[in-house]
Amino acid sequence: MTPMASTLPQPTRAERDRRTTEPRSAFRALLLDGRRGLAKLLSNPLTSAGVLVIGFLLLVALFAPWIATHDPFAQNLAETLRAPSAAHWFGTDEFGRDIFSRLVHGSRITLYIVALVTVVVGPIGLAVGVTSGYFGGWVDTAFMRITDIFISFPSLVLALAFVAALGPGLDHAVIAIALTAWPPIARLARAETLSLRKADFIIVARLQGASALRIIVRHIVPLCLSSVVVRLTMNMASIILTAAGLGFLGLGAQAPLPEWGAMISEGRRYMMDSWWMVAIPGGAILLVSLAFNLLGDGLHDVLDPRSE
Amino acid sequence: MSTASVPVPPAPTASGQTARRLRHAGQRLATVLLTLLGLLFLTFVIGRVMPLDPVLSIVGPDADRSTYEQVRQQLGLDRPLAVQFGYYLRDLSQGDLGKALLTGHPVREDLARVLPATVELATLAILIGTLVGVPLGVYAATRRGRLGDHVVRLISLFGHSTPIFWFGMMGLLVFYAWLGWAGGGGRIDLAYDGLVASRTGLLLVDSVLAGEWEVFQSALRFIALPAGILGLHAVAYISRMTRSFMLAQLSQEYILTARVKGLSETAVVWRHAFRNILVQLLTIVALAYGGLLEGAVLIETVFGWPGFGQYLTSSLLLGDMNAVMGSVLVVGIVFVALNLLSDALYQVFDPRTRS
Numbered sequence: 001m002t003p004m005a006s007t008l009p010q011p012t013r014a015e016r017d018r019r020t021t022e023p024r025s026a027f028r029a030l031l032l033d034g035r036r037g038l039a040k041l042l043s044n045p046l047t048s049a050g051v052l053v054i055g056f057l058l059l060v061a062l063f064a065p066w067i068a069t070h071d072p073f074a075q076n077l078a079e080t081l082r083a084p085s086a087a088h089w090f091g092t093d094e095f096g097r098d099i100f101s102r103l104v105h106g107s108r109i110t111l112y113i114v115a116l117v118t119v120v121v122g123p124i125g126l127a128v129g130v131t132s133g134y135f136g137g138w139v140d141t142a143f144m145r146i147t148d149i150f151i152s153f154p155s156l157v158l159a160l161a162f163v164a165a166l167g168p169g170l171d172h173a174v175i176a177i178a179l180t181a182w183p184p185i186a187r188l189a190r191a192e193t194l195s196l197r198k199a200d201f202i203i204v205a206r207l208q209g210a211s212a213l214r215i216i217v218r219h220i221v222p223l224c225l226s227s228v229v230v231r232l233t234m235n236m237a238s239i240i241l242t243a244a245g246l247g248f249l250g251l252g253a254q255a256p257l258p259e260w261g262a263m264i265s266e267g268r269r270y271m272m273d274s275w276w277m278v279a280i281p282g283g284a285i286l287l288v289s290l291a292f293n294l295l296g297d298g299l300h301d302v303l304d305p306r307s308e
Numbered sequence: 309m310s311t312a313s314v315p316v317p318p319a320p321t322a323s324g325q326t327a328r329r330l331r332h333a334g335q336r337l338a339t340v341l342l343t344l345l346g347l348l349f350l351t352f353v354i355g356r357v358m359p360l361d362p363v364l365s366i367v368g369p370d371a372d373r374s375t376y377e378q379v380r381q382q383l384g385l386d387r388p389l390a391v392q393f394g395y396y397l398r399d400l401s402q403g404d405l406g407k408a409l410l411t412g413h414p415v416r417e418d419l420a421r422v423l424p425a426t427v428e429l430a431t432l433a434i435l436i437g438t439l440v441g442v443p444l445g446v447y448a449a450t451r452r453g454r455l456g457d458h459v460v461r462l463i464s465l466f467g468h469s470t471p472i473f474w475f476g477m478m479g480l481l482v483f484y485a486w487l488g489w490a491g492g493g494g495r496i497d498l499a500y501d502g503l504v505a506s507r508t509g510l511l512l513v514d515s516v517l518a519g520e521w522e523v524f525q526s527a528l529r530f531i532a533l534p535a536g537i538l539g540l541h542a543v544a545y546i547s548r549m550t551r552s553f554m555l556a557q558l559s560q561e562y563i564l565t566a567r568v569k570g571l572s573e574t575a576v577v578w579r580h581a582f583r584n585i586l587v588q589l590l591t592i593v594a595l596a597y598g599g600l601l602e603g604a605v606l607i608e609t610v611f612g613w614p615g616f617g618q619y620l621t622s623s624l625l626l627g628d629m630n631a632v633m634g635s636v637l638v639v640g641i642v643f644v645a646l647n648l649l650s651d652a653l654y655q656v657f658d659p660r661t662r663s
Contacts, residue, residue, distance in 0.1 A: 145339075145342055145343070145346065146346065148343050148346070149343055149347055149350055152640050152644050152647070153347075153639060153643060154601055154602035154643060155602070156606075157602060157605060160605070160621070160624060161351070161354050161632060161633075162354065164354070164624045164627070164632050165354045165355070237468065241472075244471050245606055248473050248474075249606070249609065249621050249624075250625060251625075264471075264473070264477070271477060271480075272481070275481055278478070278481070279481075282474030282477070282478070285471045286466075286469055289468075289471070293468055297465075
């Protein structure tokens with residue numbers, strides 16, 4: 001976002017001096033870079049809003065038992081389908097369970113899915129992409145053909161097929177989403193590697209006798225990391241949406257887990273009279289995926305110089 | 309419009325060019341065939357690792373050992389996997405996708421029956437998406453960095469971030485339950501169901517062909533909401549891409565020239581810049597159409613739309629593997645075809661790719 005750049009505070013003299021002096025070590029350079037990037041990132045109000053919401057989500061998930069006003073699983077058949085009130089901030093569901101408390105506990109499930117998928121997909125995508133790009137030839141052809149096959153399905157449909165094969169459930173949903181989410185990361189890592197592998201410093205390392213493994217792990221992977229991390233962040237919103245979709249179709253987290261998509265699915269039958277059962281969990285999904293999208297966009301703007 | 313086109317490098321000799329294009333097409337075809345084969349293999353593997361035992365679902369839990377083995381042999385499940393894959397390919401080449409447990413019909417017939425409903429929905433949605441998304445994107449590009457741009461960006465962001473099934477349900481709540489404008493679930497009012505003969509399978513088209521305006525109106529009332537919501541999803545993607553394509557054009561020198569010549573802003577934007585992004589837009593719309601298939605799976609479930617998505621999800625919940633694999637395969641093929649189409653459009657319409 002260009003207009004934001006001009007609203008950045010002008011550097012003071014001391015700051016200018018610091019920027020012109022060379023950092024003394026690679027680690028310091030990284031710190032300096034990180035600090036500058038962070039300042040630039042947060043100078044965009046939309047991105048800051050996204051960061052704020054994600055921070056809030058983390059806090060809620062961390063302190064869920066203390067924030068929730070009720071037991072998320074406790075049924076109270078005397079108070080079913082109550083509209084939002086002082087006693088039940090977001091109303092109750094068909095079993096009289098407190099929706100606010102379920103929502104709060106559900107944030108843990110959302111974060112669990114996002115974190116797990118990201119942790120699985122990042123290394124796999126990186127490994128496949130970097131290997132493919134570095135070695136080229138038939139390794140590249142084989143890996144990229146496989147990637148193409150996975151990309152030629154819409155990810156939700158492929159995830160559906162995997163869940164069908166594995167059986168419904170939260171962990172199976174995570175595996176299914178991970179299986180559909182690695183190919184774009186692999187493509188990205190491959191593209192980055194291709195632009196690096198003919199670089200002088202790589203050739204020098206090779207001439208010094210460094211093994212392929214060492215070159216990949218010590219020289220190429222670190223340089224791919226930033227764009228892979230951006231891409232992973234940008235994918236988080238779609239992971240949340242896919243997981244919610246699977247939950248909604250009854251193939252993700254199973255009852256009585258308070259997964260937000262599954263909550264919507266449960267509320268579907270009562271929707272016409274009890275709108276809060278559907279509107280509130282859906283609003284939560286929207287808010288969180290919006291926040292991840294805003295953060296991803298912001299990171300992209302900061303780290304991709306072409307967007308200037 | 310010759311002023312707007314980018315200079316084309318001198319054409320190489322005709323025969324050399326043809327040979328190159330043929331070779332390119334050949335490579336492309338080989339890649340596609342390989343991808344399709346992989347697609348088949350993937351669906352095959354997914355179908356075989358199913359936790360549900362297909363033999364058990366046929367013979368029932370009380371069958372004795374010998375019956376079980378007999379059925380297992382009939383299904384070819386005692387052969388090595390590679391041989392099974394060969395059988396699978398053979399059946400497929402004869403257009404046989406197996407029988408669906410739910411309906412008892414061959415999966416191929418089922419798919420032929422449900423696909424038109426989805427095509428109708430997705431086509432209307434892509435029309436809405438294009439007619440709204442493209443002008444929005446162009447507008448955002450011309451207002452870059454100003455309020456209009458930010459508003460369009462927010463719309464697009466919301467489109468990307470909304471769970472589409474939830475959006476559909478909220479739409480039903482507001483436009484059906486509260487306002488009573490839209491039809492509820494399904495494709496048409498029960499009173500009109502089956503009134504017009506199915507020719508294309510597309511209700512809107514069929515009713516017009518039959519001259520039944522009341523049926524047409526009813527069908528329109530029912531399709532408007534799901535198509536509108538799917539369409540908004542497409543708007544998010546299309547407007548965003550249009551904006552970035554337009555920005556790339558508007559920073560070119562020929563635009564400056566056009567402005568210096570004193571052309572009106574409308575002429576510069578629409579007759580010069582916009583004309584040059586048409587090819588890119590076509591390819592994006594083709595890809596967006598594929599993306600709508602994904603949205604359709606969820607939207608059809610919400611609206612009880614008797615299309616492909618509902619067929620897929622209901623088969624999934626029943627563990628009807630033939631139906632699931634057939635559907636997934638069809639989606640994969642449609643996706644590959646759309647990718648190929650968007651590539652081909654580029655080749656045909658953009659002279660720069662020919663050099």
